[in-house]
Amino acid sequence: MTTEITESVPSWEPIRLTYTKPLFTNQESTLASRQDLWHKFILFGTGQHKRNEILKNVILCCEPEVLLPVMYKQEGPNKSSFLAKCTAATIENFVKQGLRVLMPNDQELCVDVVLGYTDSQDVQLNPQRAVAQALYFRYEPTKKVLNLDDFENEKSLTSIYCPISLHKVLHFVLRCSKMGILGNRDSRLPVRELSLKYNQIIGITLFEKFFNYHLTKLDLRHNQITDVEYLHYFNEFKISELWLDGNPLCEKYNKCQDYIQAVRNVFPHLQKLDGVVIGIEQKFVPNVQRNYLRDGRNTSLVKQFVRHYFTLYDQDDRQIMNGLYERDALYSMTLGHVSNYYHKQFVKMFATNRNLLKFVDYAKCHEFLLRGPEKIISALRSQPPTIHHFKSFHVDLLYEGELDLIISVQGLFSFRAVSCPPMFFNRTFIIMKKEDNEYCITNDQCYLDGNNSLNHSANSDVKSETKIVPKFTPTVFSVSEKDHLLTYMHELTTMNMKFCYQYLDDANWDIRTAITTFMSMYTVNNVPPEAFHKYEPDCINNVHTYV
Numbered sequence: 001m002t003t004e005i006t007e008s009v010p011s012w013e014p015i016r017l018t019y020t021k022p023l024f025t026n027q028e029s030t031l032a033s034r035q036d037l038w039h040k041f042i043l044f045g046t047g048q049h050k051r052n053e054i055l056k057n058v059i060l061c062c063e064p065e066v067l068l069p070v071m072y073k074q075e076g077p078n079k080s081s082f083l084a085k086c087t088a089a090t091i092e093n094f095v096k097q098g099l100r101v102l103m104p105n106d107q108e109l110c111v112d113v114v115l116g117y118t119d120s121q122d123v124q125l126n127p128q129r130a131v132a133q134a135l136y137f138r139y140e141p142t143k144k145v146l147n148l149d150d151f152e153n154e155k156s157l158t159s160i161y162c163p164i165s166l167h168k169v170l171h172f173v174l175r176c177s178k179m180g181i182l183g184n185r186d187s188r189l190p191v192r193e194l195s196l197k198y199n200q201i202i203g204i205t206l207f208e209k210f211f212n213y214h215l216t217k218l219d220l221r222h223n224q225i226t227d228v229e230y231l232h233y234f235n236e237f238k239i240s241e242l243w244l245d246g247n248p249l250c251e252k253y254n255k256c257q258d259y260i261q262a263v264r265n266v267f268p269h270l271q272k273l274d275g276v277v278i279g280i281e282q283k284f285v286p287n288v289q290r291n292y293l294r295d296g297r298n299t300s301l302v303k304q305f306v307r308h309y310f311t312l313y314d315q316d317d318r319q320i321m322n323g324l325y326e327r328d329a330l331y332s333m334t335l336g337h338v339s340n341y342y343h344k345q346f347v348k349m350f351a352t353n354r355n356l357l358k359f360v361d362y363a364k365c366h367e368f369l370l371r372g373p374e375k376i377i378s379a380l381r382s383q384p385p386t387i388h389h390f391k392s393f394h395v396d397l398l399y400e401g402e403l404d405l406i407i408s409v410q411g412l413f414s415f416r417a418v419s420c421p422p423m424f425f426n427r428t429f430i431i432m433k434k435e436d437n438e439y440c441i442t443n444d445q446c447y448l449d450g451n452n453s454l455n456h457s458a459n460s461d462v463k464s465e466t467k468i469v470p471k472f473t474p475t476v477f478s479v480s481e482k483d484h485l486l487t488y489m490h491e492l493t494t495m496n497m498k499f500c501y502q503y504l505d506d507a508n509w510d511i512r513t514a515i516t517t518f519m520s521m522y523t524v525n526n527v528p529p530e531a532f533h534k535y536e537p538d539c540i541n542n543v544h545t546y547v
Contacts, residue, residue: 012037012116017091019044019099019110024092031115033088040083040117041069044110047078049103052152054080055161057101057109059169065090066168068127069161082161083123091115127160131173132180139181144192144214146177151199165200165224174210193217198296203230213237222246222296228266238269245274246295292396298405302397305431305439306409310388318380322511323484325373326432326440332369333379336449342420343450346384350448376444385416387468392422404432404442424449435480485511493518499531 015028024032032039046054055069067090069082091113101109134156138147151173152163164170177189189211201223215237225231225247242263244250253259260278264270271279293299312321325331335353338344347353354368370376393411400406407429412422430443482504489500492515507513521527 014114014116017095017099017113017115019112022095022099024095028115029088029092032086032091034116035085036120037116038070038083038085038118038120038123039091040081040114042075042079042081042112042114043101044079044112045107046074046080046109049109051080052161052163053103054101054109055082056163056166057103058111059163059166061097061101062086062090062093063168065093066172068169068172070125070127071123071159072161083117085127125159127162128176128179130157130160131162131176135173135177135180139177139191141181141190144190145195146181146189146191146193147195148173148199149195149197163200164196165202167205170204171206171208174206174208178210188212191215193219195219196223197221198223200224202226204233205230206233211237215239217241219243220247225249226252228263231266235266239267240269241272242267242270243274290394294397294400298397298400301439302395302405302407305407305429306393306395307390309429309441310390310409313380314385314387316385317512318377318383319512321377321380322373322488323481324441325376325444326434326442327373328371329373329376329440329442329444330369330371331376331379331444331446333446333448336447336451338450340421340450342415342418343423346415346417347448349382349384352379386413387416388413388425389422398428402433404430405439406430424451438480482509485509489514493522495527495531496533499527 012031012034015031017024017028031037041058043054043058051072055072058069059067065087067084067086069084072080072082074080094111094113099111099113101111103109134154135146137156139145140147148164152161152165154162162169162173164173174189178187181189188209191211192214194211194215194217197219198221201220202225213236215234216239218234218239218241220231221243222245225244226249228244228249244263250259253262260273263273264278271277293302309324312318312324332354333350333352335347335350338347352368352370354365370379389412393409396408398406398408408426409429410424410426413425414420414422426447428443428445429441431439432442434440485504486497486500488511489495489504490497493500495503495518503514503518504511507517518527
């Protein structure tokens with residue numbers, strides 16, 4: 001008895017459609033309609049165009065069908081490719097357009113399509129399931145909030161291009177959301193609040209009722225909407241709160257009332273527009289926002305700076321803040337009203353109070369304006385340990401230039417030594433861009449007040465916060481930071497730069513560890529004499545090349 005061994009042979013033969021002779025016969029249609037196969041799209045003439053621009057125009061060519069590009073790859077200076085599963089109608093639409101994609105300025109990309117390039121065994125990716133899973137994590141069932149902000153850059157969909165600024169893609173995503181949130185496609189989405197910020201949306205045109213009638217809040221900030229009429233899809237919902245900041249339509253109206261009226265024509269149940277209550281007398285009610293970050297371009301930078309600064313400030317030893325302040329930075333601190341007994345005991349340690357209303361000797365006015373990181377950090381280290389309550393923070397971006405930002409932060413903080421009510425603070429920073437895309441503080445004005453009712457709206461948030469300071473492990477990688485630490489180590493130990501570099505490098509650029517190691521070796525006379533030899537300029541250059 002013999003056993004015959006056979007190799008698995010594909011049940012299809014790939015067919016290549018080329019832009020030089022775009023044909024779509026029955027044979028190609030049969031292969032294109034198989035849902036177990038991936039097709040490869042090869043794009044020519046892509047060199048000067050960006051990925052998202054290319055793929056967005058490819059998707060537009062396939063309308064009214066839906067195409068989701070997967071695994072985009074740059075194969076050469078003027079050639080790229082991606083994979084997709086799609087219907088035969090999608091390929092046919094492409095062929096009817098000559099397998100060409102129209103780009104801005106009337107430029108064209110040529111496209112070849114390899115039908116049946118590979119099967120689902122080789123590429124085990126289900127775009128619909130992946131999108132549904134991403135939407136599951138973007139839905140908050142308790143508050144019924146669906147967050148689709150910047151969905152094009154969703155981290156879990158790195159290999160799938162899914163721009164919801166296109167109507168058909170948004171329709172596809174919302175259908176997937178039914179599967180991800182409800183597990184079926186028949187029911188409507190239980191959403192009260194829908195957020196669609198930063199998606200380059202021009203308008204929303206959908207021909208399916210996706211949401212139930214509980215949808216009342218809609219956030220469309222920082223998109224490309226030019227006319228509120230493009231949002232008529234939401235006319236049937238009782239939208240009571242709407243955000244449209246950062247859209248071109250906001251610049252169309254010279255008068256505030258004209259803007260409100262135009263929006264109300266589409267959203268008749270509106271009560272709050274861009275954070276402002278409408279329909280009541282507004283003469284004495286200013287527009288107040290919790291955080292004012294202008295057009296949002298520097299939001300990420302501001303958040304990173306605020307979190308980084310106050311995390312370092314709350315560490316046990318504020319020496320770790322070395323490097324945050326620019327060489328000629330200025331710092332001043334002012335104390336307001338302090339009535340609590342514990343607060344009074346602690347603020348005695350703030351020896352640099354520059355409150356002009358309480359000055360007796362005005363000669364100290366200049367003395368208490370601290371200049372340079374050494375004096376500033378020394379003053380900060382003398383202050384008692386604190387814990388800042390991030391949930392109470394209000395952040396305003398007062399100014400943004402090419403090289404500098406002015407940031408105002410106010411909120412509550414507590415002293416860690418005893419249990420006492422939090423104090424109020426307001427700090428205004430000027431930060432300036434340096435080399436290596438880093439920022440340093442050039443001016444820091446600090447105001448403290450014992451009357452935390454100035455920020456009473458955040459007191460409830462403070463109660464739920466823990467008093468454990470997050471552990472911070474410093475990492476230093478940039479040339480300028482290492483330069484600063486080398487100089488500091490040299491001035492402190494008088495060793496030459498070569499040995500300073502060795503000590504810091506061995507300590508993974510942790511200045512405290514490097515100094516501790518030096519002191520322990522110095523006390524037992526274990527530091528070699530050549531560590532204190534003067535060095536030539538060439539030696540300095542060599543050290544910098546090591547860095």
